[in-house]
Amino acid sequence: MSAVAAKPQAGGAMNPTAMAVGVVMLVIILALCWYVSPGAGLMALVGVIIGGVLIGFGTHFVPVGGAPAAMGQAPGIATGVAMLAAGAGLAGLFGGAWAAEQGLVIATLTGGVGGGLMMAITCMMVNFVYVFGMGIPAASGKVANDPITGDSQKEFKSQGTEGHGLPFVSFVGGVIGGFLGGAGGTLIYYQLLKLYEATLPTMIGVPLVQVMPIAIAAAGMFAVGLFLVNAVLTAYNITGTIEGPHDPKFKRWPRAIVASAVASALCGLVAILIVVPM
Amino acid sequence: MSVKIEVIEGGIPHQKIMIGGLVSTLVCLYLTYLNVLTKTEMFAFFGGLAMITALIWGSHTIKVLCSYGIGTGVPSAGMIAFGSGVIAMLLATKFAPVMGIPTAPIVALVLAAVIGFILGYISNNILNMKIPAMVQALTEMAVVGALSLMGFAALITGGFSFAGLTPIKIVVTSQGLVPTSQYSFLGGGLIAVAFLLGAIAIQHPFNACLGPGWKQDRMLMLTAECGFLSMIVAAFMSFAFISTGSAMISLLVAILGWAYTYNQYICLSKRDAASWLDAKPIPEMEGH
Numbered sequence: 001m002s003a004v005a006a007k008p009q010a011g012g013a014m015n016p017t018a019m020a021v022g023v024v025m026l027v028i029i030l031a032l033c034w035y036v037s038p039g040a041g042l043m044a045l046v047g048v049i050i051g052g053v054l055i056g057f058g059t060h061f062v063p064v065g066g067a068p069a070a071m072g073q074a075p076g077i078a079t080g081v082a083m084l085a086a087g088a089g090l091a092g093l094f095g096g097a098w099a100a101e102q103g104l105v106i107a108t109l110t111g112g113v114g115g116g117l118m119m120a121i122t123c124m125m126v127n128f129v130y131v132f133g134m135g136i137p138a139a140s141g142k143v144a145n146d147p148i149t150g151d152s153q154k155e156f157k158s159q160g161t162e163g164h165g166l167p168f169v170s171f172v173g174g175v176i177g178g179f180l181g182g183a184g185g186t187l188i189y190y191q192l193l194k195l196y197e198a199t200l201p202t203m204i205g206v207p208l209v210q211v212m213p214i215a216i217a218a219a220g221m222f223a224v225g226l227f228l229v230n231a232v233l234t235a236y237n238i239t240g241t242i243e244g245p246h247d248p249k250f251k252r253w254p255r256a257i258v259a260s261a262v263a264s265a266l267c268g269l270v271a272i273l274i275v276v277p278m
Numbered sequence: 279m280s281v282k283i284e285v286i287e288g289g290i291p292h293q294k295i296m297i298g299g300l301v302s303t304l305v306c307l308y309l310t311y312l313n314v315l316t317k318t319e320m321f322a323f324f325g326g327l328a329m330i331t332a333l334i335w336g337s338h339t340i341k342v343l344c345s346y347g348i349g350t351g352v353p354s355a356g357m358i359a360f361g362s363g364v365i366a367m368l369l370a371t372k373f374a375p376v377m378g379i380p381t382a383p384i385v386a387l388v389l390a391a392v393i394g395f396i397l398g399y400i401s402n403n404i405l406n407m408k409i410p411a412m413v414q415a416l417t418e419m420a421v422v423g424a425l426s427l428m429g430f431a432a433l434i435t436g437g438f439s440f441a442g443l444t445p446i447k448i449v450v451t452s453q454g455l456v457p458t459s460q461y462s463f464l465g466g467g468l469i470a471v472a473f474l475l476g477a478i479a480i481q482h483p484f485n486a487c488l489g490p491g492w493k494q495d496r497m498l499m500l501t502a503e504c505g506f507l508s509m510i511v512a513a514f515m516s517f518a519f520i521s522t523g524s525a526m527i528s529l530l531v532a533i534l535g536w537a538y539t540y541n542q543y544i545c546l547s548k549r550d551a552a553s554w555l556d557a558k559p560i561p562e563m564e565g566h
Contacts, residue, residue, distance in 0.1 A: 018403035025396070066351070082354035206446060210457050213465030214444045221364055221469055228361030229397065232354045237405045240349035259400045266396055267365045270389070274369050 014255060022258045029265040033272060040195055041272045045265065047191030051184040052230050052264025056256040058180025059085045059234040062119065063170035063244045068162070072136050075163040075170060075243050077126050081235035082228070084122075085181055089227045091118035092182015093189055097220065100190055107190050108183045115182020119174040123166055130165040138165030140243060147246050148172060163243070173244030185227050188264075192219035192271055199275040222271040229267055230260050289494030292342050296418060299335025300387075303328045303425050307383045310432040319524035322516060323531045325432025329476065329512075330505035330535075332429060336422035337483045337501040338494075343415035344484060348407070352488070355419065356481025360473055362397055362416075363423020366390035368464075370424065371431070371440040382438050386424040394420030422480065430472035433509065433528060434516045435463045443469075461518070468515055475511060479504035496546040503543050506536035 026049075033045045062084050065076025077084060095114025099107045130136055139156035140146065141163030146153060148169050157163050166174075196215035201208045237256040242249045306328035312321040340355045348355075370386035397420065398413030431438045443463040448455050459465035482504055487497040509532035517525045548554055 013406060015403055015406050018399075018406075022400065022404045080351035080354055082350060082357050086357065204444075204446075206457070210446050211444075211459055211465075213458065213460040214462070217464050217467050217469065218368065220467075221368065221464075221473070224470070224473070225361040225364045228357045232350070232358040232361070233397070233401060233405065235350040235354050236348065236401045236407055238350075239407075255405050259404045262400055262404070263397060266393060267362065270365050270369050270393065274372060 019255070019258050022262045025262050026258075026265050029262075029269050033265075033269050036276050037272055040198055041276065044191040044195040045268045045272055048188050048226065048268035048271070049261050049264045051187035051191070052226060052260045052268070053257055054180045054184030054187065055085070055089060055227060055230040056234045056237075056260030057253055058177045058184060059231060060238065060242065060250050060253050060256065061173040061177030061180070061245050062088065062242070063123070063166060063174050064238065064240075064242050066241045068241065069164075072130065072134050072164045073161045074241055075138070075140055075165060075167060076241055077122060077166070077174070081238055081242075082232045084119075085177075085231035085234065086228060087122070088115040088119050088178040089181040089185040089231065090224065091115055092178065093185040093220070093223055093227070096182065096186025097189055097216075100186075100193060104187075104190060108187050111186025111189075112179040112183035115185070116175045116179035118182075119178030120171075123171045123174045127166045127171070136164045138167045139163045140167040140169070140246070142243050142248065143169075143246050167243075169246050170244040173246075176245070181227075181231075184230075185223055188226050188268075189219050189223035192222050195272065196275060203275055203277065218271075218274070222267070226264055226267050226271075229263050233259050233263055292338060295335055295338045299331055299338075300421070302331040303335070303429070304383055304387070306331060307425065307428060307432065307438070308380070310437070311380055313436050319436040319520040320527050322433055322436045322520055322524055323513075323528040325429045325434075325438075326505075326509040326512065326528060326532060327429075329426040329429030329433065330502055330509065332422045332426040333476065333480050333505045334498050334501045336419060336426070336480045337497065339415050339418045339422065340481065341484045341488075341492075341497065342411050343409070343419075344488070346409045346411065348409065352485040353481045355415075356477045358397070358416065359419035359423040359480060360427070360477040361423070362393050362420040363390055363425075364427055364469070364473055366393055366420060367424040367427045367431075370428070371438055371443060374439070380438070383425065383428060386428055387421055390420040390424035391417050394418070423476070426476045426480070427469070427472060430476065430512055431463055431469075433512050434468060434472070435519045436516075436524070463519070471515070472512065475508040479508045491550055493546070493550055496543065496550055499539055499543045499546055503536060503539040506532050506539055510536060 034042050063076040064081045065074050065078050068074035069076045070078035092111040092115025096107045096111025099110040137156040140153045146167055146169050200211045200215050234256050237252055306324045309324040310321050313319050344352050366389040367386050370382045373381045373385045394417035398416035401407050402412040428438050444459050445462050446457050446459045447461050448457045483497050483500040513528040513532045
C-alpha cells in the first residue's frame with residue numbers, strides 16, 4: 001500500500017456518544033474543581049477552558065500546508081499544524097505576558113495582536129518566497145473564487161496540484177487564527193498567574209515579591225503545556241493540511257471545541273491543584 | 279480506520295521495551311534518592327540516565343503511533359508528550375515522601391497515565407481518529423514526558439521535591455541582600471530549557487530514521503545519543519545548583535555516554551547504508 005493511499009480516513013463525521021461523554025467529563029472536572037477550590041480556582045479554570053477553546057478554534061483558521069506546500073503542490077505555510085499553532089501562540093503569549101500587569105483585557109488583546117502579527121509576517125514572507133523565490137502564483141485548490149476578493153483561482157492553479165501559494169483568504173485566516181491563538185494562550189497564562197499570585201505566598205509562607213519568579217514560571221510553563229496539548233489535538237482533528245476558513249475541513253471545528261474544552265479543563269485542574277493545600 | 283503503513287519487522291517487541299523502559303526509569307529515579315540518604319549530591323547523574331531510558335522507550339512509542347500515518351508530523355507527538363507530561367510532573371513534585379520513601383515518581387506515573395489516557399480517548403473518539411494504538415501511545419507518552427522531566431530535575435538540582443525545585447535564596451543585588459526564588463529550577467525558568475531538550479530528543483530519532491530502511495537498533499541508538507547530548511547541556515546547568523564535583527561526575531558520564539553512543543550510531547548507519555564515502559575536508563591546493 002502506498003503512503004498516499006494510507007492517509008487517515010478520519011473524515012468529518014461526528015461521534016455523538018463520544019461528544020456526550022466529553023461534555024459529561026467537562027462537568028465532572030468542573031464539579032471537582034468547585035469541590036477543591038470553589039472561588040478563585042473555579043474562576044481560573046473557566047478562564048483556562050475559554051483560553052483552550054480559543055486556541056483550538058483559532059488553529060482551524062491557520063493555513064497549514066505541510067510537506068506538499070514545501071514542494072509548491074498545496075496551498076499554505078510549509079509546516080505542520082502543531083508547529084504553526086505553537087509558533088503563533090507562543091509569540092502571542094510572550095507579547096501578552098509583558099502586558100499582564102495592565103489587566104485582563106489589555107493583556108489578552110496584546111497577546112492576540114502578538115500572535116496575529118507573527119502570523120501576518122509569516123504569511124507575507126511565505127508568499128514572498130513562493131512568488132519571487134519559487135516563481136509560483138497564489139491559487140486555492142478548494143474554491144473557484146476567493147471568498148473575500150472574488151478573484152478567480154482556476155486559471156492560476158497548475159495541473160496536478162491542489163493549488164499553491166497563499167491566497168488572500170488564507171492570509172486573512174492565518175491572521176485571525178494567530179489572533180485567537182495568542183489571545184487564548186495569554187488568557188490561560190493570565191488566569192493562572194493571578195491564581196498563583198494570590199495563593200503561593202500563603203502556601204510557602206513568604207512575601208509575594210520573593211515567590212513572583214515561581215508564579216510567573218509555573219504559570220508560563222502550564223500555559224505552554226496547555227497550548228501544546230490543544231494545538232496537537234487540533235492537529236489531530238485537521239489531520240494534515242488545511243487551507244483556511246474556506247476549506248471543507250474547517251467544518252470539523254465543533255469536535256475540536258469539545259476536545260479542547262475537556263483537555264484544557266483536565267490540565268487546568270491539575271495546574272490549579274498545585275496550589276490547593278493537601 | 280486508517281491503514282498501517284509500516285510494520286515492525288524483527289527487533290524487540292514494543293511491550294518489552296515499554297516494561298524495560300518504565301522499570302529502569304523508575305529505578306534510576308529512585309537511585310537519585312541516594313543523595314538524600316548519603317547527604318551528598320553525587321548521585322544526580324542517575325537523573326540523567328532515567329531521562330535517557332525514558333526517552334528510548336518514548337521514541338519507540340512514537341514509532342508505534344506514527345506508523346499509522348497520523349498526518350500531523352512526528353514532532354507533534356513529542357510536543358504533546360511533554361506538554362501533558364510537564365503538567366503531571368509539576369503537581370507530582372508536591373507529594374511528600376511517605377515513611378522516607380519518595381512518592382513523587384509513582385504519583386507522576388499515575389497522574390500522567392490518567393491525563394494521557396483521557397487525551398487518548400479525546401483524540402480517538404471525540405476527534406474520531408480511530409487509530410488502534412492511539413490511547414495506549416498517548417498514555418505512554420505522557421508518562422515518558424513526566425518521568426523524563428523529573429529526571430532532568432533530579433540531574434540539575436539533585437532532587438525532585440517541590441521545595442527543592444523552588445528554594446528561596448538570598449542574593450546580593452544593587453539594593454542589598456534580597457531573598458528571591460529567581461535562582462531555582464522552576465523560578466529561573468530552567469524547566470523550559472529541560473522541556474525543549476527532552477521534546478527535541480524524543481521526536482528527532484524517529485523523524486530522522488523513518489522510512490523503508492528503518493532499523494530498530496539504529497533508531498534507539500540515536501535516541502540514546504540525543505539523550506546524552508541533552509544530558510551534557512543539563513549537566514552544565516547543574517553546576518549552578520549542586521557541588522562542582524557532583525556536576526563534574528554528571529558531565530563526565532554524559533560526555534562518555536555521548537561519545538560511545540555516537541560512535542555506535544555511526545557504525546550502525548554504515549551497516550545500514552548501501553555504501554558510504556568518508557569525505558575528507560576540502561584539501562588545501564598548492565600553487566593554483
